[in-house]
Structures are given as structure tokens and as C-alpha cells.
Amino acid sequence: MKHESFNESVEMYLKTVSELAAGNDLAPISALAERLGVSTVSATEMVHRLCEKGLLDHTPYKGVALTEDGRRRAQRVIRRHRLWECFLVDFLNLPWEKVHDYACRLEHATDTAVTEALAAFLNHPQTCPHGNPIPSAVGDVAAANDTPLGDLQPGDHGAISRIYPESLLLLDYLAARGILPGQPVEFEEIAPFNGPLMIKIGGETHALGQEIAAHIFMELTDDTH
Amino acid sequence: MKHESFNESVEMYLKTVSELAAGNDLAPISALAERLGVSTVSATEMVHRLCEKGLLDHTPYKGVALTEDGRRRAQRVIRRHRLWECFLVDFLNLPWEKVHDYACRLEHATDTAVTEALAAFLNHPQTCPHGNPIPSAVGDVAAANDTPLGDLQPGDHGAISRIYPESLLLLDYLAARGILPGQPVEFEEIAPFNGPLMIKIGGETHALGQEIAAHIFMELTDDTH
DNA sequence: GTTTATTATAAGGCTTACCTAAAAATTTAA
DNA sequence: TTAAATTTTTAGGTAAGCCTTATAATAAAC
Structure with missing residues (x-):
């Protein structure tokens, strides 16, 4: 009956640091x-405990970063998470917006042998249903080459590539509006005074708050023909 | 970050009581x-905590039994466990003797929605790969109609129906010898002084200790034609 | 260069689920 | 029926992962 919940907490911390420090900067403890x-x-x-374990680096008053060990460990959890998401959507037909939460539980309870057998069964998918890349078994990830909607200029267009980071609330909101990876996107305008972004997605125009827009990434269609 | 590990312990206790009290008697705390x-x-x-929660009944100096609530809860865990075992063997091609342990972890991290979608995907199997019945979604189980090898008489024959209770050590041992559900069985003799049972399984004769024999169940072929 | 805001540390506590050691109660067996 | 074995309770402890309140250190803004 040894406790596995320490593992679970560790994995949640590492995963979260990985999300917050995605842009290579430090994740503030707050x-x-x-x-x-x-x-x-x-x-x-x-954080102190994880620093002692060599999984995190803490720069006081600045924030934390993953060590190489921590990074690999986080990526392995993320791999399990995204593989389960693929399975839950593609084979169990569970809703796109719900599987993130289901996978959050399974990811801590999955042996390596199960993970790799699952990857093989799924035919080694490259992305999860929300568009995020699935790290390799040793923790490598393909660098993304996309842009958050918040950084667009009027006239830009392309297609949604991924939602990141994911959360049930956000995914519910997006699912209800058909804002999914693959949907064509056309940037129309940004309302003044940091107002919402007016964006045409799959034919319909949506007013998206800046915070939400920061979670939606798109691949720009290159118009410099 | 609310702790789910309380759940996990509860589920392990209930599952274990369910196994130990399989014959409707009390499971000693020891x-x-x-x-x-x-x-x-x-x-x-x-046990005291679980009694307060109304999941167990404790008769001091005798043992514990599941309440109706506890029984249902245990069966639901067992359902998840055995469904995962089916998936791991049939779709991920993981070894028959290993999936019990993998499922032991997954069973505590599986939402009801995932469980039921999995059951549907698997086409509502009736037994796990080790032959044990899969409880219904509401916790009902078919009563088994089989006999442990230990109770056989010389000359009895039939086929292995299930291994119960399961454990990695036991399953490893049996897998190495091809002692699996479905294999034909012929009881030869029991060595004196509580010695091993000599049993022909799938053509080969095995000397099985009484403790192991108690974990192997078979369906007798009725010879009273 | 102060003030203000953020970040960190210190102190004391809680719960869950474990542990050991020792004493008390009950059952079983001689 | 007394002794032996088992079961339960009591007492005191540990570690992880949380909590609040309060103080100290540093960074950022004016």
C-alpha cells in the first residue's frame, strides 16, 4: 500500500511548470x-522539495524552471496524457472537450509498458485531439511553429492548430462554438482599449477575449506568393 | 489538488474484503x-473509518463484511479493473499475466463515463482474461458455478474457468505452465499427507500445491449421461 | 530613495495513512 | 478452566501535502 500520491503531486507540479514556462522563461510560484x-x-x-530532487531550478523572486530531468519527466506524463486523449476520442467516442479531464486522471496511473503499447495501438499519433504535439517516449517534442490568435494582424488568415494550455472550462466554451483545430481562421479586427478580437472562424465571426485568444494557436497561411 | 488517494485506499480495502469474503463469510482483519x-x-x-462511512460491518474478533453500499462500490471498482484487463490483453496485446497489475493502477483513475464507453467499445465482455465475471454497471455479478481444483475427486474432469483471486506471482507461475482458462483438466490423484495435487492440464501433468489449487477454478463436465 | 507590491520564510496546525510497542480483551485449545 | 493464541485498543510517532497568519526580504514603481 505504498503511497503513489507523492508521484501524482510531483507529476502535476512538473506538468504545470512545463505549461507555464512554455516560452522558456521562468514560471512564477504564484x-x-x-x-x-x-x-x-x-x-x-x-518547489523546494522538487529542487532537492533535482527536478526544478528555483531562482528566488523570479520563478522556477524544469531541470533536464524534470523536463523529461514532465514530457513523459504529457505523452501519456495525450495518448489517452487520442484513445478516448477516437475509440471511445467521448466528447472532445471532456477527455482532457479524464486523461488527467489516467496519466498518473499508466505504466510505461501500457503507454508504449497504447502508442503502437494508436499508430503513434503526432498530436492530441486538441492539436498539441505528443512527446516521444524519451521526452522529445517537436517545436511548434504557430502563433496565438492574440498576436495576429487584421487580414491574417490560416487555420487553428491547437488549444494550449487546455482546461475544461475553455474547451467547453470552444466546443460549443465549433472553435476546433483545423477550422479556417480570418482575423478581422481588434476592438479598441484592449477589447475582444473579432475573428471569423469556420464562416462565423466570434468576439474573443484576449485571455481566450492567448490559448488558441493558428498556423498562418503564407500569402507572400 | 484535492487528494484522490483517500479514494484509492478505500477502494483497495473494499476490493480486498470482497475477495476475502467471497464465500459470504467474514474477512478477518489480519x-x-x-x-x-x-x-x-x-x-x-x-476498518473503523470505513464502518463509520457505512461501507463495512465489523464483528469484533470475527472479521469484516461489506455493507450493501460497500459491496456495490467494490463491484464498480472490480468492473473497471476487469474491463481494463480485457482492453490491455485484446487490443494492446500486453501479456495475460501482467495486465492484472496494470489494471490495478488504472482502476482508481477511471471516470464512470470512461468505464461505460470502454465497456461499449469492448462489446460488453462477460469475463476478464483470467475468467472472472465482470460486474454490471450497477454492481451485480453473475454467481459462479465452478469448483476450486482443491475440491476435486480423482477422475473428475472439465476445463479451467477462472483464476481467483489474482496476483502477479500466481499468474506468472500459471502463464509459464500454460495453465489458463479454457484448458481441459483431468484430476489424477492427490498425494498423501496434504501433498500436491496431480492434475493433467492440456495434456501435461502438473503437481500443484494446495494453496495454488485453491486459486484455480474449473467447470466440471457432467458425466452422468 | 522611499513606498508599494510581490515573494519568501517562519511558526504552528490539520488530515490521511501508515508505523512500533505495549496492554487489554476475547476466543480457542489443551 | 487455565493457558495459549488471536484480536483489539491505547499511546506515541512519521511523512506528505495541504492550511492560515505573520514577518522578512527583495523588486518595481513613483
């Missing part, structure tokens, strides 16, 4: 704590 | 503790 639903004091404690 | 790899003091503590 942001970590908020995303994990934990007090900053608790997060600080845990 | 047996519970041993199977869970925990001190009797710890097991007693936990």
Missing part, C-alpha cells in the same frame, strides 16, 4: 500555486 | 492487513 489551486506557501514548500 | 501489506493496527483503524 502562477504555479494558482493553477494548482494551492496556497503560495504550499507551492513554495513543494 | 488477513486484510496481510493482503494489503499493512500492519493489523493500521487495518483496524481503516
Whole structure:
């Protein structure tokens, strides 16, 4: 009956740091704590433990980063997570917007042998149903070459590539509006005073808040013919 | 970050009681503790907690039994466990003797929606790869109509129906010898002084200790034609 | 260069699920 | 029916992962 829940917490912290420090910068502990639903004091404690284990680097007053060990460990969790998402959508026909949460539980309870057998069964998919790349078994990920909707200029167009980071609330919102990877996108305008972005997605125009727009990535169609 | 590990412990206790009290009698706390790899003091503590929650009934100095609530809860865990075993063997091609352990982890991390979608995907199988019946979604199980090898008389024959309860050590042992559900069985003799049982399984004769024989069930072929 | 805001640490506590050691209660067996 | 074995309870402890409150350190803004 040895406790596996330590593992689970570790994995959640590493995964979250990986998301927050996606742009190679440091993840502030406050942001970590908020995303994990934990007090900053608790997060600080845990960060110390993970530093001692050599999984995180903490620069006081700046934030935390994954060590190489931590990075690999996080990517392996993310691999399990995204493989399960593929299975849940493609074979169990579960809703696109729900599988993220289901996979969040399974990812901590999946042996390596199961992970790799699952990858083979699924034919080694490259992305999860939300468009995010699936790391390799040793923790390598393809670098993304896309842009968050928030960074677009009027007239830009292309197609949605991925939703990142994912959360049930966000995915529910997007699913209800048909805002999914693959949908064609045309940027129309941004309302003044940091207002919502007016974006045509799959024929319909949506007013998206900046925060949501930061979670939607697209691949630009190159118009410089 | 609310802890799900309480759930996990509860589920392990309920599952184990369900196994130990299979013959409708009481499961001694000492047996519970041993199977869970925990001190009797710890097991007693936990049993008290589960009694307060209305999941167990404890008769002091006798043992524990599942309440109706506890029984249903245990069966639901067992359902998830056995469905995963089917998937792991039939679709991921993982070894028959290993999937029990893999499923032991997954069973605590599987939402009801995933369980039922999995059942549908698998076409609602009736038994796990080790021959044990899969409880219904509401926790009903078909009563088994088979006999442990230990109870046989010389001359009896039939086919292996299931291995129960399962454990990695036992399954490894049986897999190495081709002792699997479906194999034809012929009882030859029992060595004196509680010696091993000599049993012909799939053409070869095996000397099985009584403890192992108690875990192997068979369906007798009725010879009273 | 202060003030203000953020970040970190310190102190004390809680719960779950474990542990050991020792004493008390009950059952079983001689 | 007394002794032996088992079961339960009591007492005191540990570690992980949380919590709140309060103080100290640093960074950023004015």
C-alpha cells in the first residue's frame, strides 16, 4: 500500500511548470500555486522539495524552471496524457472537450509498458485531439511553429492548430462554438482599449477575449506568393 | 489538488474484503492487513473509518463484511479493473499475466463515463482474461458455478474457468505452465499427507500445491449421461 | 530613495495513512 | 478452566501535502 500520491503531486507540479514556462522563461510560484489551486506557501514548500530532487531550478523572486530531468519527466506524463486523449476520442467516442479531464486522471496511473503499447495501438499519433504535439517516449517534442490568435494582424488568415494550455472550462466554451483545430481562421479586427478580437472562424465571426485568444494557436497561411 | 488517494485506499480495502469474503463469510482483519501489506493496527483503524462511512460491518474478533453500499462500490471498482484487463490483453496485446497489475493502477483513475464507453467499445465482455465475471454497471455479478481444483475427486474432469483471486506471482507461475482458462483438466490423484495435487492440464501433468489449487477454478463436465 | 507590491520564510496546525510497542480483551485449545 | 493464541485498543510517532497568519526580504514603481 505504498503511497503513489507523492508521484501524482510531483507529476502535476512538473506538468504545470512545463505549461507555464512554455516560452522558456521562468514560471512564477504564484502562477504555479494558482493553477494548482494551492496556497503560495504550499507551492513554495513543494518547489523546494522538487529542487532537492533535482527536478526544478528555483531562482528566488523570479520563478522556477524544469531541470533536464524534470523536463523529461514532465514530457513523459504529457505523452501519456495525450495518448489517452487520442484513445478516448477516437475509440471511445467521448466528447472532445471532456477527455482532457479524464486523461488527467489516467496519466498518473499508466505504466510505461501500457503507454508504449497504447502508442503502437494508436499508430503513434503526432498530436492530441486538441492539436498539441505528443512527446516521444524519451521526452522529445517537436517545436511548434504557430502563433496565438492574440498576436495576429487584421487580414491574417490560416487555420487553428491547437488549444494550449487546455482546461475544461475553455474547451467547453470552444466546443460549443465549433472553435476546433483545423477550422479556417480570418482575423478581422481588434476592438479598441484592449477589447475582444473579432475573428471569423469556420464562416462565423466570434468576439474573443484576449485571455481566450492567448490559448488558441493558428498556423498562418503564407500569402507572400 | 484535492487528494484522490483517500479514494484509492478505500477502494483497495473494499476490493480486498470482497475477495476475502467471497464465500459470504467474514474477512478477518489480519488477513486484510496481510493482503494489503499493512500492519493489523493500521487495518483496524481503516476498518473503523470505513464502518463509520457505512461501507463495512465489523464483528469484533470475527472479521469484516461489506455493507450493501460497500459491496456495490467494490463491484464498480472490480468492473473497471476487469474491463481494463480485457482492453490491455485484446487490443494492446500486453501479456495475460501482467495486465492484472496494470489494471490495478488504472482502476482508481477511471471516470464512470470512461468505464461505460470502454465497456461499449469492448462489446460488453462477460469475463476478464483470467475468467472472472465482470460486474454490471450497477454492481451485480453473475454467481459462479465452478469448483476450486482443491475440491476435486480423482477422475473428475472439465476445463479451467477462472483464476481467483489474482496476483502477479500466481499468474506468472500459471502463464509459464500454460495453465489458463479454457484448458481441459483431468484430476489424477492427490498425494498423501496434504501433498500436491496431480492434475493433467492440456495434456501435461502438473503437481500443484494446495494453496495454488485453491486459486484455480474449473467447470466440471457432467458425466452422468 | 522611499513606498508599494510581490515573494519568501517562519511558526504552528490539520488530515490521511501508515508505523512500533505495549496492554487489554476475547476466543480457542489443551 | 487455565493457558495459549488471536484480536483489539491505547499511546506515541512519521511523512506528505495541504492550511492560515505573520514577518522578512527583495523588486518595481513613483
